[in-house]
Amino acid sequence: MTTSSRGSAGRPTRAVTTALEGTARRTVLPSGLRIVTESIPSTRSASLGVWVGIGSRDETPAMSGASHFLEHLLFKGTHKRTALQISAEIEAVGGETNAFTTKEYTCYYARVLDEDLPLAVDVLCDAVADSLLEPADVEIERGVILEEIAMHEDEPSDEVHDIFTEAIFGDHPLGRLISGTEESITPMTRNQINGFYRRRYTAPHIVIAAAGNLEHATVVRLVRKALAGTPLDASAADPAGPRARKRVRHQKPHTVVRNRDTEQAHVVLGGVGIGRLDERRFALGVLNNVLGGGMSSRLFQEIREKRGLAYSVYSYASQYADAGLFGVYAGCAPGKVEEVLDITRAELERVATKGLTAEEIARGKGMVRGSYVLGLEDSGSRMSRLAKSELLYGDLMGVDELLGRVDAVTAEDVDAIASELLTQQMSLAVVGPFDEAEFGRR
Amino acid sequence: MTTSSRGSAGRPTRAVTTALEGTARRTVLPSGLRIVTESIPSTRSASLGVWVGIGSRDETPAMSGASHFLEHLLFKGTHKRTALQISAEIEAVGGETNAFTTKEYTCYYARVLDEDLPLAVDVLCDAVADSLLEPADVEIERGVILEEIAMHEDEPSDEVHDIFTEAIFGDHPLGRLISGTEESITPMTRNQINGFYRRRYTAPHIVIAAAGNLEHATVVRLVRKALAGTPLDASAADPAGPRARKRVRHQKPHTVVRNRDTEQAHVVLGGVGIGRLDERRFALGVLNNVLGGGMSSRLFQEIREKRGLAYSVYSYASQYADAGLFGVYAGCAPGKVEEVLDITRAELERVATKGLTAEEIARGKGMVRGSYVLGLEDSGSRMSRLAKSELLYGDLMGVDELLGRVDAVTAEDVDAIASELLTQQMSLAVVGPFDEAEFGRR
Numbered sequence: 063m064t065t066s067s068r069g070s071a072g073r074p075t076r077a078v079t080t081a082l083e084g085t086a087r088r089t090v091l092p093s094g095l096r097i098v099t100e101s102i103p104s105t106r107s108a109s110l111g112v113w114v115g116i117g118s119r120d121e122t123p124a125m126s127g128a129s130h131f132l133e134h135l136l137f138k139g140t141h142k143r144t145a146l147q148i149s150a151e152i153e154a155v156g157g158e159t160n161a162f163t164t165k166e167y168t169c170y171y172a173r174v175l176d177e178d179l180p181l182a183v184d185v186l187c188d189a190v191a192d193s194l195l196e197p198a199d200v201e202i203e204r205g206v207i208l209e210e211i212a213m214h215e216d217e218p219s220d221e222v223h224d225i226f227t228e229a230i231f232g233d234h235p236l237g238r239l240i241s242g243t244e245e246s247i248t249p250m251t252r253n254q255i256n257g258f259y260r261r262r263y264t265a266p267h268i269v270i271a272a273a274g275n276l277e278h279a280t281v282v283r284l285v286r287k288a289l290a291g292t293p294l295d296a297s298a299a300d301p302a303g304p305r306a307r308k309r310v311r312h313q314k315p316h317t318v319v320r321n322r323d324t325e326q327a328h329v330v331l332g333g334v335g336i337g338r339l340d341e342r343r344f345a346l347g348v349l350n351n352v353l354g355g356g357m358s359s360r361l362f363q364e365i366r367e368k369r370g371l372a373y374s375v376y377s378y379a380s381q382y383a384d385a386g387l388f389g390v391y392a393g394c395a396p397g398k399v400e401e402v403l404d405i406t407r408a409e410l411e412r413v414a415t416k417g418l419t420a421e422e423i424a425r426g427k428g429m430v431r432g433s434y435v436l437g438l439e440d441s442g443s444r445m446s447r448l449a450k451s452e453l454l455y456g457d458l459m460g461v462d463e464l465l466g467r468v469d470a471v472t473a474e475d476v477d478a479i480a481s482e483l484l485t486q487q488m489s490l491a492v493v494g495p496f497d498e499a500e501f502g503r504r
Numbered sequence: 505m506t507t508s509s510r511g512s513a514g515r516p517t518r519a520v521t522t523a524l525e526g527t528a529r530r531t532v533l534p535s536g537l538r539i540v541t542e543s544i545p546s547t548r549s550a551s552l553g554v555w556v557g558i559g560s561r562d563e564t565p566a567m568s569g570a571s572h573f574l575e576h577l578l579f580k581g582t583h584k585r586t587a588l589q590i591s592a593e594i595e596a597v598g599g600e601t602n603a604f605t606t607k608e609y610t611c612y613y614a615r616v617l618d619e620d621l622p623l624a625v626d627v628l629c630d631a632v633a634d635s636l637l638e639p640a641d642v643e644i645e646r647g648v649i650l651e652e653i654a655m656h657e658d659e660p661s662d663e664v665h666d667i668f669t670e671a672i673f674g675d676h677p678l679g680r681l682i683s684g685t686e687e688s689i690t691p692m693t694r695n696q697i698n699g700f701y702r703r704r705y706t707a708p709h710i711v712i713a714a715a716g717n718l719e720h721a722t723v724v725r726l727v728r729k730a731l732a733g734t735p736l737d738a739s740a741a742d743p744a745g746p747r748a749r750k751r752v753r754h755q756k757p758h759t760v761v762r763n764r765d766t767e768q769a770h771v772v773l774g775g776v777g778i779g780r781l782d783e784r785r786f787a788l789g790v791l792n793n794v795l796g797g798g799m800s801s802r803l804f805q806e807i808r809e810k811r812g813l814a815y816s817v818y819s820y821a822s823q824y825a826d827a828g829l830f831g832v833y834a835g836c837a838p839g840k841v842e843e844v845l846d847i848t849r850a851e852l853e854r855v856a857t858k859g860l861t862a863e864e865i866a867r868g869k870g871m872v873r874g875s876y877v878l879g880l881e882d883s884g885s886r887m888s889r890l891a892k893s894e895l896l897y898g899d900l901m902g903v904d905e906l907l908g909r910v911d912a913v914t915a916e917d918v919d920a921i922a923s924e925l926l927t928q929q930m931s932l933a934v935v936g937p938f939d940e941a942e943f944g945r946r
Contacts, residue, residue, distance in 0.1 A: 104546035107878055137799070138809075145809050149799035154867040156874015158798070173878055205812030212767035213815055213835050216660050323765045325654035356600070357579070357591035367580075367587050370647030373655055393655050425596040432598015436549055436615060440881050 077282065083460040086448060087278035091286065094266030094299035098448040098458075099281050100273040102441060108179040108274030109445040111171040112190045115267040115302060115453050118242075119165045119235035119382075121258075127242015128258045130163040131207055131250060136170065137161070138199040140192040143185070145199075151185050159186070163240055166305060166382060167453055173442055176275035180284050187270075187288035191295075195259065200252040208248075211241050218328045218493040219374070219393055225318050226330035226491035227380075230387045232313040265294045266302040271449035274441040304456045307337065307384035315487040319498040327396045327494035331406055332389025333486045336479075338381040338454060344467050345475035346379055346388075346483070348426035352418050353377045353409070354390055355429055360409050361390060369405070371398050383454070388483060396494050403490070414484035417477045426476075430468050435461070519724065525902040528890060529720035533728065536708030536741035540890040540900075541723050542715040544883060550621040550716030551887040553613040554632045557709040557744060557895050560684075561607045561677035561824075563700075569684015570700045572605040573649055573692060578612065579603070580641040582634040585627070587641075593627050601628070605682055608747060608824060609895055615884055618717035622726050629712075629730035633737075637701065642694040650690075653683050660770045660935040661816070661835055667760050668772035668933035669822075672829045674755040707736045708744040713891035716883040746898045749779065749826035757929040761940040769838040769936035773848055774831025775928045778921075780823040780896060786909050787917035788821055788830075788925070790868035794860050795819045795851070796832055797871055802851050803832060811847070813840050825896070830925060838936050845932070856926035859919045868918075872910050877903070 079089040085101040121128050138145045152159045157174035159182070170190055172182040214220060224239055231237030241247075272281050289295045312334050336342055354361040354377025365375045372394045379388040390410075394402045418426070437443050438461070451458040459467075492501060521531040527543040563570050580587045594601045599616035601624070612632055614624040656662060666681055673679030683689075714723050731737045754776050778784055796803040796819025807817045814836045821830040832852075836844045860868070879885050880903070893900040901909075934943060 105881060107881055146800055146805055149804075150867060153793075153798045153800045153874075154870045156870045156872075156877065158874070158878070160799075175874065175877065202810070202812035206808055206815050209768065209813070209836060210815040212837070213661070215767045216770075216835075218658050219655070325657045326651065328658075351595075356595045357602075358588055358595045362591075363588055366648055368644070370644035371651070373648050373652035393658075394651060395654070425592060428596045428598045430598075432595075432600070432617065435598065435617065436600070439547060439549055439883070 079278070079282070082458045086458060088452065089278070089282045090301055091265070092298045093295055094301045095289070095294060096269045096301050096452055097282050097285055098269060098271045098452050099276060099278045100444050100448055101276055101278065102274055102444065105275050105441055106176055107173060107441050108176045108182070108272060108276050109171065109173045109441040110179065110182045110186060110272045111169050111270070111445050111449050112186050113269045113271060113449040113453050114168045114190070114263055115166070115269070115305065116262045117164050117166045117168055118238060118240040120262065121235065121238075123233070123238070124246065125250065125254060125258065126238050126246040127207070127240070128250065128255055129168055130241050131203070131247065132255055132259050133161045133163045133168050133170070134203045134207060135195050135199060135255065136189050136193045138203065139194050139196065140188050141194065142188055142192070148185055148189055151181060155181060157182060165236055165240060169449070171442070171445070179272065179274070179276055179281070183281065183284040184288050187285060190263070191289055191292035193259070195252060195256050197252045200255065204247060207241065208244060211244060211247070214241065218322055218324050218326070219391075221320070222328040222330050222391070222491050222493045225320055225493065226332065226389055226489065227387065229316060229318050229489040229491050230312055230334060231310070231385070234310055236310065236382060236385060260293065263294075265297070266299045268294065269449050269452045271445045271452070273444035273448060304339070304454055305383040307339070310385035313489070315489045317490040317492070317501070319492045319496050319501045321496055321498065322493050324494050326393045327399045327492060327496070328391070328393050329399060329403065330389045330391050330491045331403060331488055332387060333483065333488045335379050335386030335388040335483065336381065337384050337386055339383070342475065342479050343381065344430070345471045345479045347430045347468070348423060348471050349413075349418070349476050349480050350377055350379050350388065351429040352422045352426040353413060358425065360413065361406065364405050364409055365392060365402060371402050396496070399492070399494070410484045414481050417473060417480065420473065423471075423473055423476060427468055427471060431465055434464065521720070521724070524900045528900060530894065531720070531724045532743055533707070534740045535737055536743045537731070537736060538711045538743050538894055539724050539727055540711060540713045540894050541718060541720045542886050542890055543718055543720065544716055544886065547716050547883055548618055549615060549883050550618045550624070550714060550718050551613065551615045551883040552621065552624045552628060552714045553611050553712070553887050553891050554628050555711045555713060555891040555895050556610045556632070556705055557608070557711075557747065558704045559606050559608045559610055560680060560682040562704065563677065565675070565680075566688065567692065567696060567700060568680050568688040569649070569682070570692065570697055571610055572683050573645070573689065574697055574701050575603045575605045575610050575612070576645045576649060577637050577641060577697065578631050578635045580645065581636050581638065582630050583636065584630055584634070590627055590631055593623060597623060599624060607678055607682060611891070613884070613887070621714065621716070621718055621723070625723065625726040626730050629727060632705070633731055633734035635701070637694060637698050639694045642697065646689060649683065650686060653686060653689070656683065660764055660766050660768070663762070664770040664772050664833070664933050664935045667762055667935065668774065668831055668931065669829065671758060671760050671931040671933050672754055672776060673752070673827070676752055678752065678824060678827060702735065705736075707739070708741045710736065711891050711894045713887045713894070715886035715890060746781070746896055747825040749781070752827035755931070757931045759932040759934070759943070761934045761938050761943045763938055763940065764935050766936050768835045769841045769934060769938070770833070770835050771841060771845065772831045772833050772933045773845060773930050774829060775925065775930045777821050777828030777830040777925065778823065779826050779828055781825070784917065784921045785823065786872070787913045787921045789872045789910070790865060790913050791855075791860070791918050791922050792819050792821050792830065793871040794864045794868040795855060800867065802855065803848065806847050806851055807834060807844060813844050838938065841934070841936070852926045856923050859915060859922065862915065865913070865915055865918055869910050869913060873907055876906065
């Protein structure tokens, strides 16, 4: 399906619309901005997201945290709306709006009753396209962000993941904190952030996604109206493709200990993983679920069910455009760290050398399939799926195709990824009542 | 709609089924156990919950944490299944299962694809009705729970709420930790927990709820089959009504400080609230949303948007059968606590004496309505609504009736609850780098 139109501005305004899977549709505006929607007539709600393919890995060291700082500032006011108006307009109709920043993208979203989708489009497009970034607001929000950083430091089970990520990626942008640090946030100026905003938030890097009780053509019309005359409507360009894949240098395996006066020790053991577009990601999904993805997983059974050493223990895999990591987290008594690590290492080695049973592989596939299908029930998760497919993969993989890829994983595939990832020398991050020099010598 | 049947056991087996709102149905089994379901044909999933009207407030001081300890143990194995089998059977079909304990009830739940609902009913009913409570498992799980308690103590933004709750309710069972403490968990015996299990987990206190692509009669048949021959099928009784309302004694307002070496100070300021069945709960919902329920709220605007003093600031109201509390939470720099508290007190007083604007009341109503309607989109939240209505309210209030009650709230209603709750002498809980004797003297 292709439609075209000609506007009044004199420049080409051909919008190209394509049918995707099911009721999903994609329109590319002349500016290069993309709109993807999915109609779900059985729901009363609509979810909208403005997704920008810019995140903390696009920052220089001095600008560390700029994407996240900017995300906060875009809720502070436009030529049309104060900060209070932005939130009050959405909340008055019972909707909710918020935003989050990752290493590779930033998302501004709202969830509303279907009849209020026009309002949500107008408010979010206004906030993202036309923010004032008033100097006084930059100063106020700097305080908020410093509190957010401090709050995060009071959550050792989160902090240990940041430390582990830095252990893997070092001073590569993927190794830095999304929030930045007190040292980078304190001196960052309004002009620096505004420059980042205007250079980075361009139409080809933006995907607007919506899912719910809606019509695609209506959403396209609403978005075009909301963006008319803003910087996001200013030029003609092609959409940016998925982020270029460059070779990412990893750190040599090492141990990082952060001394904190906590009740538990929080540890992550792991190493280098695979990138988002790696074909082996389906096999890794199966492996990760069996290893530490649920209550039936090896690590949960060995560490919690059989020995009662931890309340929280799991494995995970993070994937970026061109790199990834995997790790095992556990929170345990400080005196039990070595025992937990010994069990974990033994289990990783057992899986790497002996593989998984046929029953485990079948269960791992079931877990991947189930979390995917059950995770697509609300309009918000469907909206996210559309946006991430477009922004990160450049393509929407249909549900059936994805389930087929999971089904096609063989024991050999799982063995291959296990023997590659689980046999490497690993890094270790620890937060707890330990001295770095002393740790590991006990 | 009423159906009846007669079984083979010789005792009366009349099951009474009633139509509720929409597609919701309720069946009372001869044992007094209730089954409530809602059919949602547009979804592919089904959510199941076994809800037991027993929680931490049903414990003596020596047994503090028994409900939660038992919740853990019910996943450890039955005559038919090991712990691994319980989780593996659900996870192999892509489902998820878990449980949680509150002060007044305990819930065991699973979410699966619709075709796997029979499996979920069989597994959850087996786990809840026929657990072995093996002594060795009690010892292992004791370690897990002690780690859970330690983990919680590493989360100061959670811990401050527990301290505040204790400041309001003191040594009343509502004031105690759901998890119990190291002191109560360490000596608790298998026989004590088993006694609690067998005395408390009786059919009249249990509601089994399901929502999704299902048929009520099928669920009733599956539950009866799964419970046949278990202690939950043993006797004839009427369902228990909602928990009796007794007069709850509150503590005199006071300040509690817990010294922790945290980056932020975490504070809760508040006092006595209202009970769950109090007619003023709708007015309180409106008040709470405008005061501190969203980004447009008074406290968010004053403390975060205008002054940048906190990242997280909100108000909340907790309701129990016969008592409640409300509080304002903020996480801020330790040196800013007094300023944040001054602003909070001033805002509470302003609302108590001058009320809210018409625009704010309209917005507050929109927020209550929206969170309610948007919160009913997935099968899990619909299942919870059914179960809580049956267990805690004794009645399912229809969506339209509930929205009507919200619409009917007047400015006078809001003023009345505000002037009652917000003018009381308040208690204060603080977690942060403070000495208790020193706090407040600066």
